[in-house]
Amino acid sequence: MRWLLIKDLQILKRSPLLVALLVIYPIVIAVLIGLALSRGPDKPRVAFVNEVPAAANVIQLGGESIDTSKYGKELFDAIDPVRVDSEAEAIKKVKSGDVLGALVLPQDLTHKLASGIEPAHVKVYYNAEDPVKARFVQNTINSQVQKANAAVRKKLTKIAVGYLKLVVSGGKFSFFGRNFDVLGLAKAEAILRATLAEIPKDSPANAQVATVQQFAKIAHDNLGLSNDVLKTVGEPIVVDQHVLKGGKTPLDAFAVAVAVTVSLMFVTLLLAAGTLALEREENAFSRLVRGLVSRTGLLVEKGLLASGASFVVTLAMLSGLALFIDLAWDRFPLWVVALVAGALGFAAMGLAIGALTREVRAASLLAFMLALPIAFLALIPSGSVSQTLYDVTSAISAVFPFKPTLDALNAALNDAGGMGKALIHLALLVAGYGVLARVGLRRFA
């Protein structure tokens, strides 16, 4: 046992690349998962503009004073607020990806809340490069606005109940500076009963009849007012959402793009890396490149095999998914373009892996180990992590074909912007990985 242990340690010691991989990979995965869990949905960075004058923070509702800034504090507990001075500055920060979204409280917010007649509006700006992010922003902002709505609703309900009580029981009522004595339904009913009992048919009871008529009018007016109030009670604060970039893709259609891109990645990477490395493992490489096939020709053949096979698989997958999810068949030619471009990108990367590892098992392992983190990194939305970290993840994602393939496929499936930039990106990656694979073949034999 001891000698076997020593032997294994010696082998590990003489395999620095493997040891480095074993140490670095879990750390990278742990950091990525940690970032996802710690910085994602809990505290999104949101630019915040408060145009409400400080003096207007306290409003009267239902006879009570309410400090609206208290709700702002609750909101700030839920987000990582970035205070800015103007709406324009907030929009700029969203566009640059510095923040996930922006929340703008307009000047008349508390005035409208206090009136209880019409809903107050807040503005939300965000980028929706992908629907996951859009859903995240919507959920985050909406949940906070719902909290504020619930609190205001409580107060407005109290007002509505007061109005109804006035109608039923009567009392003093002030409206636009005029004071009324409201009879109330109960007293009116008593008066009418008494009047009906005592009044002779030919008696002129004009004054009492006039009182009843006044009550009827005010009761009618109050009930009309209660309707408006009750409408407002349903949604005292309304969110006006503004998408600055991207944004028409439904979440299920985006999920299709992600699923197909992941499948394309795994099939192509493993096939390209494995088949190339197999030529060396079978000892056939030296025989082939001795004049039968050029090294570049061999790479092209493996690349076409891997990309062709994965293209067929993922196109079938897309067609199958289209039976359950509403995908635009009239965009089919664009599906093909995106899948072919993505497959070529992954094939080039797979060939580089195969050329550098030179063994099927090592190639498969490395392809698998690279695939998961690059997919994860590419799905991190702007604003969900710090700007520096986002720039780093974006730079890393740019070196791998996952992100441009996802962009191209999303554009092809969901009309989410042009494909040109993604296709150029993939073409550059094909060239870069192609060169890397070709250089790797120099020490392949």
Added chain:
Amino acid sequence: MSLIEAQGVSKRFGDREALRSVSLHAAEGEILAIIGPNGAGKTTLLSIIAGIQSPDDGELTRPPGEVGWVPQQAALYGKLTVAENLRLFARLEQRPDVEAAVEEMLHQTGLEDRAGDQVSTLSGGNRQRVNIAIGLLAQPDVLLLDEPSAALDPRQRERLWEFLQARAEQGTAILFSTHNVAEAERNADRVLVLADGELLFEGPADELALGADFESAFVEFLRERGH
């Protein structure tokens, strides 16, 4: 007429000198054995002649026609059958009649009855026979074999040399490396002794043996030169 002419060929791998200014030539129909201890540079020399590696220094002249290459480890696709392997390489070699070439090689290797078997199911000896057959598919002017008989039993080895001798009689120059000095003595017209990348001897085997037992003479020769 020399088909292969090497002058001062050198090759380095990092700090290690695998070949030090080796020169050789091989004429039509000639059989050359390259012998030497492990790490002497035999495989490196053959792979340079085959065109798989480039020399760092020196000149090499090869015939314009095909140079057949039979690597030490079988260069075959295990998942393909014997016939499929032969057919693939016959097509890559652009043989005009692929099926005829496959039949010929199956006959020469005596593997007609295993033609439909996957190569991964063959014994080491049979794999080597297929390996050699593929090297011969191009009907090359020069045939290079890296320890061709290492995995063969005596009968298979005999058949191999009958076959190679017949090729040589048809004008093919054959260069092979081997550990088996008796095989070199028996089959080669000339032997080249390599040690630590240096060519120590080139000539007929009996010149090296000088009447003594060849294997003993070979070992003594190396010992005298500090190998």
